[in-house]
Amino acid sequence: MSRDDGFDRMDVATSIADDKKFRLLAKRHPELYSAAFTAYVGGLLAMSWRDGDRLTLEEAWPTAVPWDDAVADALHEANLVDDESRIPWHAWEGWFGAASERRRAGRERHARYNAKRRSPSDRPSDSQTDSPSVRQSRRGHDIATTSSPRPESPVGRLGDFVKEDDLPWRKPA
Numbered sequence: 001m002s003r004d005d006g007f008d009r010m011d012v013a014t015s016i017a018d019d020k021k022f023r024l025l026a027k028r029h030p031e032l033y034s035a036a037f038t039a040y041v042g043g044l045l046a047m048s049w050r051d052g053d054r055l056t057l058e059e060a061w062p063t064a065v066p067w068d069d070a071v072a073d074a075l076h077e078a079n080l081v082d083d084e085s086r087i088p089w090h091a092w093e094g095w096f097g098a099a100s101e102r103r104r105a106g107r108e109r110h111a112r113y114n115a116k117r118r119s120p121s122d123r124p125s126d127s128q129t130d131s132p133s134v135r136q137s138r139r140g141h142d143i144a145t146t147s148s149p150r151p152e153s154p155v156g157r158l159g160d161f162v163k164e165d166d167l168p169w170r171k172p173a
Contacts, residue, residue: 005051005052005053006049006050006051006052006053007049007050007052007099007103008050009049010045010046010049010050010095010096010099011095011096011098011099016041017037021078021079021080022037022078022080024078025074025075025077025078025080028074028077028078029070029074029077032068032070032071032074035065035068035071036071036074036075036078036080038062038064038065039057039061039062039065039071039072039075040075040080040081042062042064042065043057043060043061043062043065044057044060044061044081044086044087045087046060047059047060048060048086048087048092048096049096052096052100054086054087054089054092055086056084056085056086057072057075057081057085057086058085072085
C-alpha cells in the first residue's frame with residue numbers, strides 16, 4: 001500500500017453520535033457506549049482512513065481502550081461493523097470512496113493545469129504583436145474584456161458639488 005492510499009484526515013459527520021445505529025447501541029448497552037464509540041471512531045474509522053483500507057476491529061482497536069469482546073459484539077449487533085468486524089462496505093464506499101474520488105479528480109485537475117501552464121502558448125507574446133499590452137485593473141479583470149464600465153458612485157465626486165474656492169481653508173484672508 002502506498003502512502004497515497006490513505007488520508008491523514010477523515011470525513012466524519014458532525015451528527016455521528018446521533019446516528020440511529022449509535023443510538024440503538026446506547027439504548028441496548030449504555031454501559032458499553034463510551035468504549036464502543038471510542039473504539040469505532042478513534043480506532044476502526046480513524047485507522048481505516050489512515051491506511052486506506054477497511055481494517056478489522058482487532059487491527060484498529062485503540063490503545064486507549066482495553067480490548068473487550070462485549071464491545072465488539074455490541075458494535076456488530078448495532079450493525080456498525082459487518083461479519084468480518086469491518087466497516088460495512090456501503091458505508092466505506094459512501095464516505096471513503098467519495099473522498100478518494102475527490103482526491104483523484106483534484107489530482108487530475110492539477111495535472112491538466114500544470115501541463116497547460118508548462119506547454120508553450122499558442123498566443124503570440126506582446127513583443128510579437130502590434131497591439132499595446134493590456135494592463136490589469138485593480139479588480140483583477142482584464143480591462144480590454146470588461147463587459148461594463150464601473151458604475152458611478154450615487155453620491156458623485158467631491159468636485160461635482162464643492163468648488164475649491166468654497167473650502168474653508170481656501171478662503172482669502
